[in-house]
Amino acid sequence: MKRHATNALPLPRRDWALFLDFDGTMTELAPSPDAVSVDPALRPILAALELSLGGALAVVSGRPLAELDALLGLELPGAGVHGLELRERRGGLVHPPQDMAAIRVIEHALAPMVEADPRLILEPKPGAIAFHYRRAPEREAECRAAMARALDGLKGVVLIDGKMVLEVKPDHVNKGVAISRLLAVEPFSGRIPVFAGDDRTDEDGFEVVNAMKGVTIKIGPGDTRASHRIPSVDVLLAWLKEMSGLLSA
Ligand SMILES: [Mg+2]
Numbered sequence: 431m432k433r434h435a436t437n438a439l440p441l442p443r444r445d446w447a448l449f450l451d452f453d454g455t456m457t458e459l460a461p462s463p464d465a466v467s468v469d470p471a472l473r474p475i476l477a478a479l480e481l482s483l484g485g486a487l488a489v490v491s492g493r494p495l496a497e498l499d500a501l502l503g504l505e506l507p508g509a510g511v512h513g514l515e516l517r518e519r520r521g522g523l524v525h526p527p528q529d530m531a532a533i534r535v536i537e538h539a540l541a542p543m544v545e546a547d548p549r550l551i552l553e554p555k556p557g558a559i560a561f562h563y564r565r566a567p568e569r570e571a572e573c574r575a576a577m578a579r580a581l582d583g584l585k586g587v588v589l590i591d592g593k594m595v596l597e598v599k600p601d602h603v604n605k606g607v608a609i610s611r612l613l614a615v616e617p618f619s620g621r622i623p624v625f626a627g628d629d630r631t632d633e634d635g636f637e638v639v640n641a642m643k644g645v646t647i648k649i650g651p652g653d654t655r656a657s658h659r660i661p662s663v664d665v666l667l668a669w670l671k672e673m674s675g676l677l678s679a
Contacts (some may be wrong), residue, residue, distance in 0.1 A: 439669050441676070445621050446486065446624045447486040448486065451490055453466065454569040465619055468502065475667070476504060479670065485519065488506060490609060492590075492592070492597065494511055495509075511555045514557040515556055516608060533557065533600075539576070540576060561597070563596075574596065586600060587599065588591060606634040609639060612663075614638045624644055626648075626666055632656075645658065650662065
């Protein structure tokens with residue numbers, strides 16, 4: 431893990447509730463979701479932080495919680511699929527989302543296009559569907575058009591325009607709602623929320639955390655409501671490592 435100046439970020443506190451996005455925040459983005467590589471230093475750092483923060487450490491990701499558990503080797507509290515799945519405490523039960531017919535309609539509509547081009551990936555998630563075109567960026571316009579046709583007339587769902595991925599999920603939950611729900615229960619309640627993320631879906635989380643006078647951190651370029659910005663995943667990892675050292679001292 432490289433060292434970088436993390437001066438731009440505040441000194442850590444034991445009364446923080448720390449919320450972390452995963453892809454593009456704790457790990458570099460990969461050509462496909464299953465090609466992601468996790469820094470081996472990350473797991474011990476997160477385990478130490480979880481202890482120092484009294485368990486108030488959660489992953490808030492677009493991935494299903496089961497994937498995050500497998501990648502991190504830790505069953506941390508968290509929100510999966512942009513808040514559709516919720517788990518309030520380590521190793522606790524996952525509240526699964528309800529299946530929506532509209533999501534299956536989209537899956538069915540896009541399947542022929544994906545079958546015809548193996549570079550396109552249709553990723554079913556609990557309660558949602560993701561359409562990845564990262565390996566075929568020149569087909570972006572076609573993918574967008576196909577998604578728009580699939581969505582036509584469907585109600586109760588929203589399109590998330592991510593980094594080389596178009597995702598559809600129910601419109602009543604987002605990362606901000608998920609963070610609010612976690613902050614309503616132990617061990618998160620009464621703590622100062624801190625949230626780091628890199629993508630547009632993280633902006634809902636930034637809004638909620640800013641409103642609670644917490645700390646918000648955007649990784650990388652792009653418009654944001656976050657109060658702090660750092661350039662890269664490496665800097666975030668360096669900051670988490672510093673934090674784990676300071677808080678366990
Ligand atoms: Mg991300």
